[in-house]
Amino acid sequence: MCTNNQNNLLTIILILATLPLFGQKNMVPATVLTKAGTSLKGEIDFKDWDKIPEVIKFENSTVDELTPINTEKIEIYGSNPQVFVGKILPVAQFGNSINNYSKTKELKVVQDTIFLRSLEIGYLSLYEHQDDQFTFHYFIVKDGEWEELLYHKYTSGKIIKQVQNYKGQLLSKMEDCPSVQSDLRSLDFNIDKIRSIVNKYNTCSDKGFVTYSDQTKKGKAEFGILAGVGFSQLATRMDGERFDFDFGITPRVGLAATFPVLG
Numbered sequence: 001m002c003t004n005n006q007n008n009l010l011t012i013i014l015i016l017a018t019l020p021l022f023g024q025k026n027m028v029p030a031t032v033l034t035k036a037g038t039s040l041k042g043e044i045d046f047k048d049w050d051k052i053p054e055v056i057k058f059e060n061s062t063v064d065e066l067t068p069i070n071t072e073k074i075e076i077y078g079s080n081p082q083v084f085v086g087k088i089l090p091v092a093q094f095g096n097s098i099n100n101y102s103k104t105k106e107l108k109v110v111q112d113t114i115f116l117r118s119l120e121i122g123y124l125s126l127y128e129h130q131d132d133q134f135t136f137h138y139f140i141v142k143d144g145e146w147e148e149l150l151y152h153k154y155t156s157g158k159i160i161k162q163v164q165n166y167k168g169q170l171l172s173k174m175e176d177c178p179s180v181q182s183d184l185r186s187l188d189f190n191i192d193k194i195r196s197i198v199n200k201y202n203t204c205s206d207k208g209f210v211t212y213s214d215q216t217k218k219g220k221a222e223f224g225i226l227a228g229v230g231f232s233q234l235a236t237r238m239d240g241e242r243f244d245f246d247f248g249i250t251p252r253v254g255l256a257a258t259f260p261v262l263g
Helices: 003-023 165-173 180-183 191-202
Strands: 027-034 039-045 054-060 070-078 082-093 108-122 125-130 136-142 145-148 152-156 157-163 212-213 235-238 241-246
Touching: 039 191, 082 136, 108 157, 108 191, 125 191, 136 165, 136 191, 165 191, 180 191, 191 235
Parallel strands: 157 241
Antiparallel strands: 027 039, 027 070, 039 054, 070 082, 082 108, 108 125, 108 212, 125 136, 136 145, 152 157, 235 241
């Protein structure tokens, strides 16, 4: 029969035995393209991140740390290939829960230096970024123009309203492939569904161009339910108060750098 001291000692030994696992490196081969246009080969300490760290360790004779400032692209090889890019982009700021929804449909936008993960690369490319509040942001790129897909909720009294600009943004980028346009009208703001329609656009009969499709990352966030009249009475409660949802549809928008919100 173990005494309390023996149990405590056993617990300490088990904790000490697992500590190296948390600090263990996972070095994988990678090619890095710097902002200066130099291609470097080496290994990075890869942890299959959801939120990509601001500094990535890189084993190379020239560079030992990768940041969005000095890095244009990272290509990771091996059993879990992935592509990351470093960019300076306007990023929308919005609440991701009823407790921190804005009280206006206007979005605050800040310029940020970030890493993004490639989800689809083709005529229309799709990237994701997770911010410090664990909110996912999704960006599309066509002809070199970066644009964040915009969807957010805000409160007006006890009514929860939503701005669905992402549909108009995707429509404006997909006008040259009519076969996908009908799918946009009922498209939920769900990353798996957005990836699917971007892939469908890139394989449109007029195009047939996909250079990369990341199959390792599944959808991690679905930002509410986008529904028709059947859900017009949807409501929730917070602190004993009832909040009703208003499912409005916002028409098309312009470039992401200006982030116009049309009512």
